[in-house]
Amino acid sequence: MSLFTEFPEMTRTELRDFKKGIDGSFKDFIHAYGEGIENFFKPLLHFLKWFEDLLVATPWPIMLAIIALLVWGGSRSWGLVAGTIISMLVIGYLGMWEDAMFTLALTTVATIICIVIGIPIGILMSKSDRFQAVITPILDIMQTIPAFVYLIPIVMILGIGLVPGLIAVIIYAVPPIVRLTNLGIRLVDTDILEAADAFGASPRQKLWTVQMPLALPNIFAGVNQTIMMALAMVVVASLLGVHGLGLEVLKAVNSQYITLGFMNGLAIVAIAIVFDRTSQKFGKRLQKHSEVIHG
């Protein structure tokens, strides 16, 4: 009867030994390989540091001009360029320029790494149902597991600093680009694929002449989502000692400074909007061919 009223759980000792066992072997693993892993990420750290310093050291008018130029190049919209310049000027005037540069650096590097890792994985997933079946649940875990949980092993291995922060951001931000690359390729019209086959396209030719170009709008939606999620993670990354707008928000939370919190929070929003609109408009321009329709 007790089986009915009480859950048949492990005994306390068993449970403690179970947890201790795993924690212990993880610690042994860190002792053995921690330094190797840290060294492996050294080049990444140097690159990120260099990129941050570059953004901060560049005189602000030049930086502003470069940002405006990039926004124009992506969106071809004067309105967006004007909006970008105004919001960057406000951010600077309110004393957040340097922090904004730190955040910009982290987001940019994280996005590039997500693209470099994510697109090839997405392509492989689209080619193999088995690989898709393995990767999909992993992506689900990455997106739903509370960020604090995977911060634990990251901190244990790498301590706190820029690289652990970057890795935390990447874990959270990479799934959309993987998913949408996979989806985009799988959605390509089978009639067109058949035509490519009929003309004797090799799998590689098919990928580059048909599948990737036609999947591009979806892939771009993935890049856009990845950027948004990376920006959303900067506050969590600040827990790992990443400086920037996120860290200021964290300070504001700890000391209940409403103005500081909102200022930095809205600065993140402004940067997010600039990224979002620019990448969306760029994505739309890529599919110019589908806009003009025979009447």
Added chain:
Amino acid sequence: MASHGIEIKDLFKIFGPHGNKFIDAVKGGMTKTELNEKHGHVLGLKDINISMPAGQIQVVMGLSGSGKSTLIRHINRLIEPTAGSVQYEDVDVCQMSTSELQQFRRHKTAMVFQKFALLPHRTVIGNTVYGLELQGVNKDEARSRALKWIDRVGLSGFEDHYPNQLSGGMQQRVGLARALSNDADILLMDEAFSALDPLIRTDMQSVLLDIQEELRKTIVFITHDLDEALRLGDRIAILRDGEVIQQGTGEEIVLNPADSYIADFIKEVNRGRVISVETIMNKTPIEGAANIVLKSSDMLETAAQAMAQAQETSANVCDDSKKIIGSIHLKDTINAMVTAARH
């Protein structure tokens, strides 16, 4: 001119996960219904034997579900056969390795599709060079060859348009230019004109016949439209439920339908455009009387028109070398044009 025909021999296709298991049963006489109901497999093609002549247009005709699109996809092996062979230049396409097949598709065949299947992100010129690009032809060469064919199909000035800026007829011209640029001997056309308006369809048929006059490719043309089949086909094979039920020239089929199914099919055909003078002529020329001379290869419609215009009731018939070989009467001509063969 293409020098080799395509020989399709004993071709079977069973759709389903274990098609191979049932091939002997099907060869032993299992019907399509039995295969489907008892084993859940679909008999796509059954014992197809067609000898497609080099440099001519072979039409494969049938209603939807007859297996005609499946058949054409066996020629470049977009669909794997369950049994049988497709011979071209003494090589069995069905036995080719992946790389051989790739080369075969690049250099020997080109295909035009019912739904055009153009690359939407490429312009007309970008689509037309596609086959050449896959072959590895250099850019300038590919471009100049493509421009020639774009001009030939009547799309000059539209080189930089995207497919969805063009009408259906124009899109299929791009499809045709893309296929012709490949310079392949075999042209596979899968219901290429079926999606087009009747007027544009006739127009495209003329374009095709015109080009064929010059190039003499081996063309396999799939259609469900008998008029189209009779107009284009040097030879016609009629498919039903995955089986060939009759093959021959258009005239042979119209004059001697193999069964009531085909007889039904050809009931509405304009016989005057299919039956030639040779079929109904008397072997005895009319001495001196006839004022007009018709060619033995003329169609009855032309003959009747010529006699009516000249207000004659008979005419002499000559062969290709202008030698008089017989005669026809207006009465017989009209009779042959309106009576369907009994069945």
